[in-house]
Amino acid sequence: MPSDAALVERLVQRDETALAALYDRYSGMLFSLLHRILRDAQAAEEILQDIFYQLWRTATHFDPGRGSLPGWLTVIARNRAISRLRQRRPELSDDLAENSVALPFNLESAVAQLELLGRVKGALESLPKEQRVALELAYFEGLTHSEIASRTGDPLGTVKTRLRSAVETLKRRLQP
Amino acid sequence: MSGHPIREEDFDLLALGALEGEDKRAIESHIASCPECARKLGQAHGRLGLLALSAPRVEASPGVKERLLRQLHASAEGRAYTPARVEPESTARSSGRWWAAVFAPAAAALALASVFLWIENDRLQEQARRLHNTLAIQQREIGELRQIADVIQAHDTVSVTLKPMTGPAQGTAKVLYNSGMGKLVYDGWIAPAPADRSYQLWLVPMSGKPVSAGVFNPETSDSIAWLSSVPQGLAVKVFAITLEPAGGMPAPTGPMVLMGPAS
Numbered sequence: 001m002p003s004d005a006a007l008v009e010r011l012v013q014r015d016e017t018a019l020a021a022l023y024d025r026y027s028g029m030l031f032s033l034l035h036r037i038l039r040d041a042q043a044a045e046e047i048l049q050d051i052f053y054q055l056w057r058t059a060t061h062f063d064p065g066r067g068s069l070p071g072w073l074t075v076i077a078r079n080r081a082i083s084r085l086r087q088r089r090p091e092l093s094d095d096l097a098e099n100s101v102a103l104p105f106n107l108e109s110a111v112a113q114l115e116l117l118g119r120v121k122g123a124l125e126s127l128p129k130e131q132r133v134a135l136e137l138a139y140f141e142g143l144t145h146s147e148i149a150s151r152t153g154d155p156l157g158t159v160k161t162r163l164r165s166a167v168e169t170l171k172r173r174l175q176p
Numbered sequence: 177m178s179g180h181p182i183r184e185e186d187f188d189l190l191a192l193g194a195l196e197g198e199d200k201r202a203i204e205s206h207i208a209s210c211p212e213c214a215r216k217l218g219q220a221h222g223r224l225g226l227l228a229l230s231a232p233r234v235e236a237s238p239g240v241k242e243r244l245l246r247q248l249h250a251s252a253e254g255r256a257y258t259p260a261r262v263e264p265e266s267t268a269r270s271s272g273r274w275w276a277a278v279f280a281p282a283a284a285a286l287a288l289a290s291v292f293l294w295i296e297n298d299r300l301q302e303q304a305r306r307l308h309n310t311l312a313i314q315q316r317e318i319g320e321l322r323q324i325a326d327v328i329q330a331h332d333t334v335s336v337t338l339k340p341m342t343g344p345a346q347g348t349a350k351v352l353y354n355s356g357m358g359k360l361v362y363d364g365w366i367a368p369a370p371a372d373r374s375y376q377l378w379l380v381p382m383s384g385k386p387v388s389a390g391v392f393n394p395e396t397s398d399s400i401a402w403l404s405s406v407p408q409g410l411a412v413k414v415f416a417i418t419l420e421p422a423g424g425m426p427a428p429t430g431p432m433v434l435m436g437p438a439s
């Protein structure tokens with residue numbers, strides 16, 4: 001099974017089969033994320049296609065030594081979906097060169113993705129319900145501290161503490 | 177903010193998009209000029225990106241990949257063809273020689289014929305691509321049907337009938353489950369879900385949390401069948417279908433609609 005770096009190298013040589021392989025590798029994970037955020041299959045498919053087309057166009061900007069491809073794909077997918085959901089401009093640049101997303105895990109096989117899914121679910125389930133809800137509102141709906149407070153009816157300070165504790169736990173439980 | 181952020185979690189909160197106002201501006205302005213903190217922000221983005229894996233698994237339609245590959249071909253062909261069509265016209269216009277008048281109509285006819293052949297060639301290529309894509313879809317469908325057949329024919333496949341739990345009957349379904357293969361075939365009918373809801377099929381194991389086997393939205397009350405892959409070797413106690421927010425949930429939250437014990 002070729003690595004992401006090898007496939008990106010072939011993308012730079014304009015090898016369409018490399019893009020198809022990367023699509024097969026990551027489209028399930030990305031589409032599930034887009035669908036979870038947007039709850040709209042058509043909009044999710046449009047963004048999915050755009051992301052892979054952008055990867056095709058800008059593959060030369062990608063440096064495997066600086067960042068993880070699935071990390072970048074996930075950040076860009078979430079950024080675009082949240083922008084569409086909230087009808088605002090994307091917060092981040094989509095440029096591969098400007099975003100070095102570090103991901104200390106290999107997601108190149110479906111089995112690796114499933115194994116990591118188990119760890120992520122375990123980490124989420126270990127959170128108190130209020131922390132998990134706040135984290136999911138921030139990640140999947142793009143809400144800020146004060147927006148979460150307004151949505152849940154909790155004091156702003158409480159929301160800040162919950163989110164801070166949630167990301168601390170996540171960081172500890174998802175150490176490589 | 178002149179120094180590094182005091183708390184490490186600030187990177188995660190910024191990556192999450194939860195920070196706002198002055199807190200956000202200060203850390204962003206620091207990171208813009210601090211490679212070490214930019215690296216930590218990249219790590220936070222990667223860590224939080226793992227939450228994407230917790231989204232209920234949904235597959236895009238095969239049409240997306242086909243459209244993507246068509247988009248690639250169109251852009252490549254656009255670059256290849258553009259100069260070839262422009263150059264002959266500009267050459268003819270710039271020439272003032274006598275023979276230009278003689279050859280101009282022939283050149284124009286040739287150009288027209290070239291354009292016609294180019295369009296025809298493009299149409300045939302597009303047709304070939306469509307046929308190729310259709311074939312790929314059919315091969316995938318045949319592959320799935322073979323897998324369904326394998327599950328149905330396997331001697332260790334169990335068949336479970338799922339019945340309505342409460343209220344008026346909303347449907348009935350059968351689940352064919354093969355633990356060793358990690359495959360499940362759903363076959364049944366169920367009334368269409370409300371607009372903002374989806375049905376989700378769960379495997380409730382003897383121990384541990386329920387495992388999602390698929391999210392589905394029947395458009396009619398007709399019977400449908402589909403194949404799902406689940407972790408291999410699960411000892412299942414109960415199969416259940418719940419009504420969840422559209423797109424499904426990582427764990428069951430909604431009312432149970434159909435249920436059937438594994439034995």
